[in-house]
Amino acid sequence: MEINSIYEGLGISKEVRNFGEEILKGLEERFRAIDETTEYNQLKVIKAMQDAKVDAECFNSSSGYGYDDVGREKLETVYAKTFGTEDALVRPQITCGTHALALALMSNLRPGDELLSPVGRPYDTLEEVIGIRESKGSLKEYGISYREVELLSDGTFDYENIKKAINEKTKLVTIQRSKGYASRPTFSVKQIGELIKFIKDIKPSVKVMVDNCYGEFVERIEPSEVGADMIVGSLIKNPGGGLAPIGGYIAGTKDCVENAAFRLTSPGLGKEVGASLGNNRAFMQGFFLAPTVTSAALKGAIFAANIYERLGYKCIPNATESRHDIIQCIELHSAEKLCKFAEGIQAASPVDSYVTPVPWDMPGYDSQVIMAAGAFIQGSSIELSCDGPLREPYSVYFQGGLTWYHAKLGILSSLQKLVDANLVNVDSLC
Numbered sequence: 408m409e410i411n412s413i414y415e416g417l418g419i420s421k422e423v424r425n426f427g428e429e430i431l432k433g434l435e436e437r438f439r440a441i442d443e444t445t446e447y448n449q450l451k452v453i454k455a456m457q458d459a460k461v462d463a464e465c466f467n468s469s470s471g472y473g474y475d476d477v478g479r480e481k482l483e484t485v486y487a488k489t490f491g492t493e494d495a496l497v498r499p500q501i502t503c504g505t506h507a508l509a510l511a512l513m514s515n516l517r518p519g520d521e522l523l524s525p526v527g528r529p530y531d532t533l534e535e536v537i538g539i540r541e542s543k544g545s546l547k548e549y550g551i552s553y554r555e556v557e558l559l560s561d562g563t564f565d566y567e568n569i570k571k572a573i574n575e576k577t578k579l580v581t582i583q584r585s586k587g588y589a590s591r592p593t594f595s596v597k598q599i600g601e602l603i604k605f606i607k608d609i610k611p612s613v614k615v616m617v618d619n620c621y622g623e624f625v626e627r628i629e630p631s632e633v634g635a636d637m638i639v640g641s642l643i644k645n646p647g648g649g650l651a652p653i654g655g656y657i658a659g660t661k662d663c664v665e666n667a668a669f670r671l672t673s674p675g676l677g678k679e680v681g682a683s684l685g686n687n688r689a690f691m692q693g694f695f696l697a698p699t700v701t702s703a704a705l706k707g708a709i710f711a712a713n714i715y716e717r718l719g720y721k722c723i724p725n726a727t728e729s730r731h732d733i734i735q736c737i738e739l740h741s742a743e744k745l746c747k748f749a750e751g752i753q754a755a756s757p758v759d760s761y762v763t764p765v766p767w768d769m770p771g772y773d774s775q776v777i778m779a780a781g782a783f784i785q786g787s788s789i790e791l792s793c794d795g796p797l798r799e800p801y802s803v804y805f806q807g808g809l810t811w812y813h814a815k816l817g818i819l820s821s822l823q824k825l826v827d828a829n830l831v832n833v834d835s836l837c
């Protein structure tokens with residue numbers, strides 16, 4: 408069977424496919440550069456696994472207290488070695504990225520301390536953690552204050568006001584690498600390193616945490632290699648490689664990780680307890696696959712930007728700029744287009760392809776959100792998925808794809824839905 412017929416069987420017309428192929432012709436060099444980064448990161452992970460002496464015993468399960476769980480301990484060593492940190496906490500008991508970030512913050516701050524975000528407002532769900540929006544158990548309730556410095560209008564750091572914001576109470580600085588739901592650029596690791604140096608030159612005792620969600624393995628170095636005391640992320644994003652069914656990580660200095668471990672379990676117990684419940688194999692194998700999975704997602708993001716920019720939509724990052732995370736934002740400026748885009752992503756999924764996504768009120772978010780995902784792991788955003796809050800500019804945030812070919816199909820399918828609804832016309836472009 409011709410590949411065009413298979414695409415047609417999946418609902419993709421010849422016109423849409425040809426348009427996609429036309430766009431792809433211009434992306435060869437960029438894809439080659441991604442492959443080179445993937446190779447580099449793959450080797451880094453294998454070396455860490457060899458140095459940690461990962462063996463078959465690691466895949467055994469533990470239950471109850473989880474004492475002497477060799478697999479859990481070696482997994483944490485592998486994370487630490489790969490990210491260049493002294494230690495790491497990698498656990499199924501950390502339920503998601505927000506939990507990992509909240510844990511890192513709450514365990515490393517004490518009443519009277521101040522938290523500073525020098526990169527503007529953090530990710531939506533952290534607003535309640537910090538107490539920007541009132542919530543039970545927030546840092547604010549515990550007497551931990553918060554300050555933020557907006558980015559300059561061109562998306563760069565406002566060094567002058569950051570300097571002014573650092574005071575005797577400033578204990579921890581949080582830097583979000585990825586743009587999340589904001590329309591600002593994602594920072595490169597190099598930029599993050601410059602910001603950390605600036606801050607530590609002013610106040611050496613300050614600790615820096617980087618919200619590393621979506622950033623892992625996109626570049627050859629991680630923020631922990633340019634001065635961050637902690638990097639924090641979710642295992643149902645990049646580092647789980649699509650196999651981790653749950654989990655989060657905190658990698659950093661011994662001190663920061665110990666604080667987090669004492670908070671996650673209990674003072675005194677720390678990392679010694681926490682059964683892995685049969686997850687070690689998925690965590691280890693997922694981390695092994697993470698560089699290639701991340702590269703598939705990255706290729707999908709670049710493909711999407713090039714398709715939609717050609718159609719006249721503003722894409723962040725744009726079609727040609729360099730990438731520092733796997734999220735692609737496309738400003739669709741219409742609720743109808745946003746919903747059609749999501750329908751297309753859903754329809755291209757291996758799982759739940761027959762359902763139609765609808766907007767809903769999601770806990771932790773302050774406007775309705777539409778999400779599309781036909782995922783093996785619920786809510787996994789390293790799998791092909793998209794989401795977008797129903798508010799101007801009706802941006803869709805597209806991410807993931809465990810394989811490049813699935814990401815490609817998903818993007819073509821989103822376009823097909825827009826074409827079928829007469830919201831977009833590709834005829835004049837091919």
Ligand SMILES: *Cc1c(COP(=O)(O)O)cnc(C)c1O
Pocket residue numbers: 503504505506508530532583584585586587618620621641
């Ligand atoms: C996804 C994400 C989070 C929160 O992770 P959840 O697993 O959804 O709780 C925090 N920060 C950034 C930048 C993210 O992308």
